[in-house]
Amino acid sequence: MLEHLELFFKSIFIDNMVFAVFLGMCSYLAVSKKVATAVGLGAAVIFVLTVTVPLNWLLDQYILQEGALTWLGPEFADYDLSFLSFILFIATIATMVQLVEIVVEKFSPALYNSLGIFLPLIAVNCAILGGSLFMQAREISSFALALNYGFSSGIGWFLAILAIAAIREKIRYSAVPGPLRGLGITFIITGLMGIGFQSFGGMLTGDNEPPAAEEVVKTISPVDIKELTQDAAEIEKDQEAKETNKDLVLNP
Amino acid sequence: MALLSKKDTNLILDPLADNNPITIQVLGICSALAITAELKASVVMSISVLFVMGIGNVVISLLRNLIPSKIRIIVQLIVIAALVIIVDQVLKAFAYELSKTLSVFVGLIITNCIIMGRFEAFALGNGPWRSFLDGIGNAFGYAVILIMVGFLRELLGSGTLFGVPVLGDPIAKTGLYAFGYENNGFMIIPPAALIVVGVLIWIQRAQNKSLIEEA
Numbered sequence: 001m002l003e004h005l006e007l008f009f010k011s012i013f014i015d016n017m018v019f020a021v022f023l024g025m026c027s028y029l030a031v032s033k034k035v036a037t038a039v040g041l042g043a044a045v046i047f048v049l050t051v052t053v054p055l056n057w058l059l060d061q062y063i064l065q066e067g068a069l070t071w072l073g074p075e076f077a078d079y080d081l082s083f084l085s086f087i088l089f090i091a092t093i094a095t096m097v098q099l100v101e102i103v104v105e106k107f108s109p110a111l112y113n114s115l116g117i118f119l120p121l122i123a124v125n126c127a128i129l130g131g132s133l134f135m136q137a138r139e140i141s142s143f144a145l146a147l148n149y150g151f152s153s154g155i156g157w158f159l160a161i162l163a164i165a166a167i168r169e170k171i172r173y174s175a176v177p178g179p180l181r182g183l184g185i186t187f188i189i190t191g192l193m194g195i196g197f198q199s200f201g202g203m204l205t206g207d208n209e210p211p212a213a214e215e216v217v218k219t220i221s222p223v224d225i226k227e228l229t230q231d232a233a234e235i236e237k238d239q240e241a242k243e244t245n246k247d248l249v250l251n252p
Numbered sequence: 253m254a255l256l257s258k259k260d261t262n263l264i265l266d267p268l269a270d271n272n273p274i275t276i277q278v279l280g281i282c283s284a285l286a287i288t289a290e291l292k293a294s295v296v297m298s299i300s301v302l303f304v305m306g307i308g309n310v311v312i313s314l315l316r317n318l319i320p321s322k323i324r325i326i327v328q329l330i331v332i333a334a335l336v337i338i339v340d341q342v343l344k345a346f347a348y349e350l351s352k353t354l355s356v357f358v359g360l361i362i363t364n365c366i367i368m369g370r371f372e373a374f375a376l377g378n379g380p381w382r383s384f385l386d387g388i389g390n391a392f393g394y395a396v397i398l399i400m401v402g403f404l405r406e407l408l409g410s411g412t413l414f415g416v417p418v419l420g421d422p423i424a425k426t427g428l429y430a431f432g433y434e435n436n437g438f439m440i441i442p443p444a445a446l447i448v449v450g451v452l453i454w455i456q457r458a459q460n461k462s463l464i465e466e467a
């Protein structure tokens with residue numbers, strides 16, 4: 001559970017698709033002029049990432065990795081097909097996007113009208129392929145974690161495009177220098193937001209320490225220490241007093 | 253017979269400045285920014301894109317009458333993916349360290365919008381030779397920006413070019429460092445790439461007023 005939570009927050013804030021690794025920048029810049037369209041594209045990205053990352057995880061585990069074909073029989077144990085991963089991943093993504101488009105159009109015309117125009121764009125969104133490639137490079141260890149990774153990376157991307165779209169709607173009323181207007185200022189704002197997001201980097205660094213150590217540190221505040229030392233001093237005084245009493249009693 | 257007519261020359265020269273894929277058309281930024289902290293990585297990335305775009309445009313142009321338009325995106329992706337696999341394998345064989353630095357960004361050439369954009373906009377409607385020129389023209393336009401950003405970030409951030417110190421030794425305080433110069437660590441972090449590109453766009457549009465966007 002802790003592992004899941006950590007991956008979740010890490011993918012949203014620390015390894016944010018847009019601000020940390022610049023994935024999906026093309027559509028991020030092109031479709032961020034209005035909040036409403038940005039929300040549509042963001043939702044579509046969350047959805048497609050959540051579907052394709054676990055799917056590609058399965059492909060990676062059972063077809064591509066070295067020794068992954070063992071389930072076919074022992075003679076396949078030393079095949080390594082990982083060089084095929086690009087072509088297989090992108091084919092999965094392109095077909096999934098087409099499939100999703102068809103299914104959504106059939107069963108939910110309303111959703112299709114809001115997402116539909118963005119779905120073809122998504123096949124060539126670097127964030128989608130990037131999600132799968134990072135999943136492979138970081139050796140995500142279970143299906144559930146892959147699902148989590150896809151979903152939370154999607155949310156990270158969604159937050160990023162939502163934020164920039166809101167800023168761009170506001171910036172229309174500011175006096176930006178002519179040559180910087182539009183694209184230029186968007187780049188610089190994204191850069192500044194990226195620097196802001198870097199400060200999340202320190203959020204999850206304690207994963208190597210046992211959690212018990214942290215609790216101990218938390219409970220001993222300076223006040224407690226003072227009280228403890230006071231108590232100890234008083235106890236010592238009491239004991240000394242008793243001993244002196246004993247001495248008095250023994251040696252009148 | 254001239255090898256390049258005036259129109260053909262424009263195919264190569266246009267994307268270098270006034271129709272640059274990165275600063276004007278805003279394509280291919282995804283894989284461009286993350287790897288520009290070092291000049292060497294920028295150069296290798298540019299060469300890879302040049303190769304994929306040159307060959308890819310020719311292949312798509314040759315196939316343009318055979319591809320059913322409904323599945324053309326998948327066909328295009330497969331062609332690019334095959335070329336990128338070649339690039340990736342060559343890098344792993346001859347420049348292993350560098351391929352580790354580039355990590356997933358070599359794979360992300362597949363979804364580089366410049367390539368898809370040129371396939372859609374040019375190679376599907378033009379012959380192989382002109383498509384080839386258009387491909388390498390756009391790849392050069394991409395390379396120019398990548399190398400400029402890589403040059404600035406490595407020079408200002410680490411004081412080196414291609415890993416060779418050019419401004420003196422920061423620890424022994426020789427060269428420029430003797431006068432109190434310091435490396436700007438800010439240039440190394442990823443968001444600096446965005447700001448450098450933003451400033452390049454600013455400079456370019458200040459030079460050529462016709463490129464300024466409407467408010």
